[in-house]
Amino acid sequence: MREDAYMVFCHKVKQLIGIDLTAYKDRQMKRRLGTFMLRLGVNDYLELAELIEKDREALDKFRNFLTINVSEFFRNAEQFEILKEKILPTFIDSNKSLRIWSAGCSDGSEPYTLVIILEELGVKNYELLASDIDFEILQRAKMGVYKQDSLRNVPPALLGKYFLKGEDELYQFLPSYTKKVKFFQHDLLKDRYERNLDLILCRNVVIYFTEEAKTRVFTKMSESLRQEGVLFVGGTESILAPKKLGLQTVYPFFYRKTGEPEIVAL
Numbered sequence: 001m002r003e004d005a006y007m008v009f010c011h012k013v014k015q016l017i018g019i020d021l022t023a024y025k026d027r028q029m030k031r032r033l034g035t036f037m038l039r040l041g042v043n044d045y046l047e048l049a050e051l052i053e054k055d056r057e058a059l060d061k062f063r064n065f066l067t068i069n070v071s072e073f074f075r076n077a078e079q080f081e082i083l084k085e086k087i088l089p090t091f092i093d094s095n096k097s098l099r100i101w102s103a104g105c106s107d108g109s110e111p112y113t114l115v116i117i118l119e120e121l122g123v124k125n126y127e128l129l130a131s132d133i134d135f136e137i138l139q140r141a142k143m144g145v146y147k148q149d150s151l152r153n154v155p156p157a158l159l160g161k162y163f164l165k166g167e168d169e170l171y172q173f174l175p176s177y178t179k180k181v182k183f184f185q186h187d188l189l190k191d192r193y194e195r196n197l198d199l200i201l202c203r204n205v206v207i208y209f210t211e212e213a214k215t216r217v218f219t220k221m222s223e224s225l226r227q228e229g230v231l232f233v234g235g236t237e238s239i240l241a242p243k244k245l246g247l248q249t250v251y252p253f254f255y256r257k258t259g260e261p262e263i264v265a266l
């Protein structure tokens with residue numbers, strides 16, 4: 001009965017906000033939903049389905065809750081150091097424009113970190129795409145306004161160069177740099193992927209997906225990379241059998257495309 005109720009709930013969520021909960025880890029999702037229901041004083045999945053269908057505010061709360069948006073500039077700074085010192089210089093030699101995609105970009109901290117790094121490396125030609133499933137967080141990302149705690153890893157000299165300090169301890173990422181990023185809404189589980197990319201960042205996103213969904217996403221990302229392109233994943237999202245996806249580990253959390261995926265992602 002409980003399982004049926006959960007499937008009815010998943011169906012309702014798909015209908016209302018287009019998110020496929022069955023592609024997210026079951027136990028983890030149910031535990032989180034339990035916390036959410038407790039917070040709202042809701043007793044079971046069917047009651048929650050009814051509430052989010054009728055109450056717009058509850059639906060918004062639910063969407064925000066689902067799409068955990070935690071992010072910060074230079075998240076896991078040592079990995080961005082590898083990106084800057086070891087990975088990007090291998091691309092910059094070629095004269096053509098770099099194509100980069102930050103997938104699951106949340107509030108923009110990640111793609112803007114890339115802007116800082118590319119500018120600091122003196123890269124002139126780059127196309128920087130950034131996407132997220134969550135429309136509201138993308139609006140915030142476009143504004144580029146951050147609290148100080150998102151910026152704790154930004155070296156002071158770069159803080160002064162790329163941000164304007166406003167009131168209430170808020171920092172504005174300079175508009176001349178925000179416009180370097182093209183933001184768009186994209187669901188990794190159902191939308192079409194871009195092609196011919198040099199670098200993809202997909203960090204702290206698939207952590208919530210089932211193994212099957214995670215493999216599907218990474219396979220599609222491999223297909224999206226050009227040969228020798230690089231996929232940069234999060235600290236808990238290592239790929240166990242990269243070769244099967246046409247990838248080769250170059251540093252922990254960095255995979256270079258050297259072949260083609262053995263499986264076809266649908």
Ligand SMILES: C[S@@+](CC[C@H](N)C(=O)[O-])C[C@H]1O[C@@H](n2cnc3c(N)ncnc32)[C@H](O)[C@@H]1O
Pocket residue numbers: 067068069070071072075103104105106107110131132133134137186187188189202203204205234
């Ligand atoms: C924890 S944030 C990661 C932000 C950034 N990549 C980082 O590492 O700091 C996870 C983001 O993944 C997004 N997300 C969750 N499911 C997604 C999906 N199916 N397609 C695209 N984005 C998704 C969420 O909306 C959220 O903004």
